[in-house]
Amino acid sequence: MQSYIPILFFAAIAALFPIAILVVMALLRAKAPNPTKLSPYECGIASATDAHDHRFSVRYYLIAVLFVVFDVETVFLFPWAVMYDKLLLFGLIEMAVFLYILVLGYVYVWKRGALSWA
Amino acid sequence: MSESLVHNVLVPFVKGLLTVILVATAAGILTWIERRGLGRLQIRKGPNRVGPAGFFQWIADVVKLVFKEDVVPSRAEKVIHLLGPLLLFMPAVVVLGLVPWGPELTLFGVTTPLHAAADVNVALLLILAVSSIGVYGIILAGWSSNSKYPLLGGLRSAAQLISYEVPMGFAVVAAVLMAGSLSMVEIIEAQKEAGVWFVFPGLVAFFLYFVSGVAETNRTPFDLPEAESELVGGFHTEYSGFRWAIFFMSEYGNMISIGAVATTLFFGGWLRPFPNVAWLSFLDVVPAFFWFAGKVFLFLLVYIWFRATFPRYRFDQLMALGWKALIPISLGNLFLVALAALWGAAGLKVLGAVLVLLVAAGLVAAWRRPARASVTTRMAAEKVEVRA
Numbered sequence: 279m280q281s282y283i284p285i286l287f288f289a290a291i292a293a294l295f296p297i298a299i300l301v302v303m304a305l306l307r308a309k310a311p312n313p314t315k316l317s318p319y320e321c322g323i324a325s326a327t328d329a330h331d332h333r334f335s336v337r338y339y340l341i342a343v344l345f346v347v348f349d350v351e352t353v354f355l356f357p358w359a360v361m362y363d364k365l366l367l368f369g370l371i372e373m374a375v376f377l378y379i380l381v382l383g384y385v386y387v388w389k390r391g392a393l394s395w396a
Numbered sequence: 397m398s399e400s401l402v403h404n405v406l407v408p409f410v411k412g413l414l415t416v417i418l419v420a421t422a423a424g425i426l427t428w429i430e431r432r433g434l435g436r437l438q439i440r441k442g443p444n445r446v447g448p449a450g451f452f453q454w455i456a457d458v459v460k461l462v463f464k465e466d467v468v469p470s471r472a473e474k475v476i477h478l479l480g481p482l483l484l485f486m487p488a489v490v491v492l493g494l495v496p497w498g499p500e501l502t503l504f505g506v507t508t509p510l511h512a513a514a515d516v517n518v519a520l521l522l523i524l525a526v527s528s529i530g531v532y533g534i535i536l537a538g539w540s541s542n543s544k545y546p547l548l549g550g551l552r553s554a555a556q557l558i559s560y561e562v563p564m565g566f567a568v569v570a571a572v573l574m575a576g577s578l579s580m581v582e583i584i585e586a587q588k589e590a591g592v593w594f595v596f597p598g599l600v601a602f603f604l605y606f607v608s609g610v611a612e613t614n615r616t617p618f619d620l621p622e623a624e625s626e627l628v629g630g631f632h633t634e635y636s637g638f639r640w641a642i643f644f645m646s647e648y649g650n651m652i653s654i655g656a657v658a659t660t661l662f663f664g665g666w667l668r669p670f671p672n673v674a675w676l677s678f679l680d681v682v683p684a685f686f687w688f689a690g691k692v693f694l695f696l697l698v699y700i701w702f703r704a705t706f707p708r709y710r711f712d713q714l715m716a717l718g719w720k721a722l723i724p725i726s727l728g729n730l731f732l733v734a735l736a737a738l739w740g741a742a743g744l745k746v747l748g749a750v751l752v753l754l755v756a757a758g759l760v761a762a763w764r765r766p767a768r769a770s771v772t773t774r775m776a777a778e779k780v781e782v783r784a
């Protein structure tokens with residue numbers, strides 16, 4: 279576990295470095311807020327609703343679900359790839375069967391039009 | 397000071413700080429290189445006022461950004477608004493910490509491997525995991541701004557990032573299969589043993605990795621999130637001053653880390669070209685770190701070249717390219733590499749030779765094909781009248 283500690287240091291420093299600059303520069307930088315400046319970007323008219331009230335395309339959810347399927351698939355491929363020099367032909371056939379099922383689903387999803395955006 | 401304290405606290409701390417400063421400085425200098433390069437490619441000068449050849453332009457920009465007012469929209473979710481850019485910056489630094497920059501380094505009596513953070517035996521898996529955290533940064537930044545354009549930009553960006561992560565994962569699996577290890581150091585050593593960089597048998601995998609990498613960093617031609625003409629500034633519309641600069645540093649930091657991972661997986665990391673050919677050993681005068689840095693720098697130049705060359709994709713084209721082209725290609729490539737690996741290193745060498753020959757044949761064919769006449773010539777030939 280000890281070899282992972284430096285990585286935490288990296289993450290912590292990467293997060294703290296920008297915050298430190300923001301905090302220190304708060305003493306020096308300009309500060310002149312006004313209601314118009316602090317309003318969300320629009321074409322000059324104050325927006326009547328919160329952006330969070332708007333709905334967005336359901337396709338984003340679909341892409342997210344498909345991503346999970348394929349990404350989990352990738353996770354299964356990693357140990358197989360590491361051990362491939364020992365598994366060889368058995369591994370190849372085994373993974374071909376595994377990927378065949380994935381590809382079936384992929385073709386189905388494609389045919390149903392889940393992959394086209396328009 | 398005890399030995400373990402030096403190794404477990406001081407060394408990682410110094411390395412972390414150095415890496416963060418390196419990313420920040422490199423981002424600055426890269427903007428100068430990019431703007432000068434784009435200027436050359438578009439037959440204009442680029443920045444040339446501040447300092448010799450405009451070199452101090454980036455310093456002037458940094459000073460400006462740091463002193464700018466810190467505007468946070470009143471409707472925004474304040475904490476998450478700050479968290480967004482940090483979550484995007486953090487992965488870039490951590491990934492650079494996991495990539496080996498050279499074999500070993502002794503400095504002030506402390507010998508340490510020249511990776512910035514650690515040689516973990518599942519480094520590659522960790523890199524993929526950490527770099528996907530960036531998606532949260534983007535979507536949280538877009539959502540927390542509580543404004544229409546950032547919300548749409550953030551969603552688009554998130555969809556783009558997760559779509560291109562799939563072919564990227566498959567491409568990386570192909571490299572792992574050739575190396576038989578997930579440790580970055582062992583992948584480089586496997587390339588030394590094989591006597592050939594994995595870019596040759598893994599030509600398709602490298603292509604997929606780099607294209608997905610360009611998409612992952614939101615660079616042209618995949619810079620949809622920042623499509624100014626439709627979405628203002630995309631997910632960072634409501635960010636200004638130094639908060640915006642964090643996004644900027646992360647973009648360049650991510651470019652560097654994608655280049656660094658591509659160098660390690662496919663271009664032999666710190667190895668010189670043809671590491672086993674004895675008569676080329678005079679190349680060893682160049683220290684290992686500079687081989688690594690030079691290769692990464694070439695990747696960065698390619699990024700800039702892309703930006704000057706390609707027009708932006710439309711969003712549906714982008715998704716179609718990711719899901720309908722890159723994923724089938726990456727699966728097919730994986731199968732091909734696995735098939736070649738049945739015969740071990742020899743099989744991979746044959747596959748590499750075949751791929752290189754195919755590319756060479758394609759280039760020759762493209763070279764010999766008569767060039768298409770320009771639009772104006774064709775219009776003149778077809779007597780198309782241009783109405784005023």
